[in-house]
Amino acid sequence: MRKMIRTGIIGLAAMFALAGCGSGDPLDSGESSATGKGEPIVIGSQDYYSSEIISEVYAQALEAEGYSVDRQFRIGQREVYVPELESGDIDLFPEYTGPLLQYWEPDTEARLSDDVYESLKKAAPDGLRVLEQSPATDQDSYTVTKEFAERWGVETIDDLAKVTEPMTMGANSEAEERPNGPKGLKETYGVDVGFTPIEDSGGPLTVKALNDGSIQLAIIYTADPTIAQNKLVSIKDTEGLFLASHVVPLASDNVDQGAEDVINKVSAAMQPEDLLNMNRRSVADQLPASEIAREWLRKADLG
């Protein structure tokens, strides 16, 4: 019994340790710059490398304009950090329109980009506001191999109806019950697929399974550089099964008009390809977020 518990604990610890691994130096994110106007703006980020990069872009853009910032990166999931924003401990946070709207309004009907953004503006509680949404998106998508797409002429999710072979979807186990899994696919598009769990959130095991043909459909983030690297294609979601998910800054009243203008300029300049490129610099080249952010700001002429 003791042995079993020990094995279990070690297994769990290993799981969390592995899940927590990522690129980027955790020591890099604690510093705050002392110069600038008034109280520092506290910037947070999700525990997701791409979110950390965007936060770092905000931080450096603000610093370039003389604001002082306090970096509180890699905080965790929405359930943890949104209350901190609401209580005023964090001032600025890069968010994603769809998932954030669903956090505040789980039953929202909005799916397409502008609807989601408008609803989000109304859903934000007092003391918090969303700034301009960026063209850059990072959302779940059904992904297939290029070969599969060409063989069956699949460009949109509707086209899956043309596939006569049985298909299996591979994704984290939560997808099995969620609206973006096989159930939602059946309801919204009338397409039947099987399901197999692959618990690496669209990571290398999922890509391998796609390439092996063990699964035909996977749920992978559109801004994931592995899509391009592995000749995969995200198929179009014409019915809005997945919520539009644009990068959008969530700000508290501590973010003044000047800072808002700086961040809005950054959001407007950040294109989907830019986000993809920055993610690639992190995943493929293992560069720290600060360097990736500096590089992009210089290129976009904002740093």
Next chain:
Amino acid sequence: MSLFLDALQWLAEPTHWSGANGIGTRLGEHVFITLLVVVVAAVIALPVGIAVGHTGRGRTLVVGVLGAARAVPTLGLLTLLGLWLGIGLKAPVIALIILAIPSLLAGAYAGVESANRTVVDAARAVGMSEGQLIRRVELALGAPVIIGGVRAAVLQVIATATLAAYTADVGLGRYLFAGLKTRDYAQMLAGAILVAVLAVLAEILLAMWQRRARRKASPAARERQDSELSGNGSQV
């Protein structure tokens, strides 16, 4: 505590017991994987362990390799194997076999080695061949320790076989992952309880087997051995 009650309630729900994702199916899959892994690992580990214990050769090498093998993190190994073999059962089964081998191998060589040397020499003196010596003397005397190795391996495999659900639609680990990701902690705890119950049942069965082997190995010392047994489960 209420979480624990929720988990029990989850377990009591009849709809959770039937179907392809039902507890019956998942338990069956879990037991099947465990048996498969332990049998394959035993076929690999026991002959090697017995040879090492009997001849005393290669002991340093085996101890060193076992020490290293015990430190291999199974989830890491599973991911690596998965990237090589693809998803499905192959990768978790191989990773679990590698998890089970050290305990089995250590039990085998320690068991054979533990056979009283005077008895072994006496057996040799009465003209037993090396094969007879191993079968009739060393294995018989070492059986309790060897079974101790099996006990340790089975427990580790039952607990860790939950990882099979990382890349396959198999086993009790499905409840753990699904519960964890959807914050359905009642389901997650229910899965953990099922794994624990399965482990305890296996432990009881193997302990009984071990006790029988111990009585057979040294009938004279029955009393002493029995009292020792209670605290001396899977140590090898």
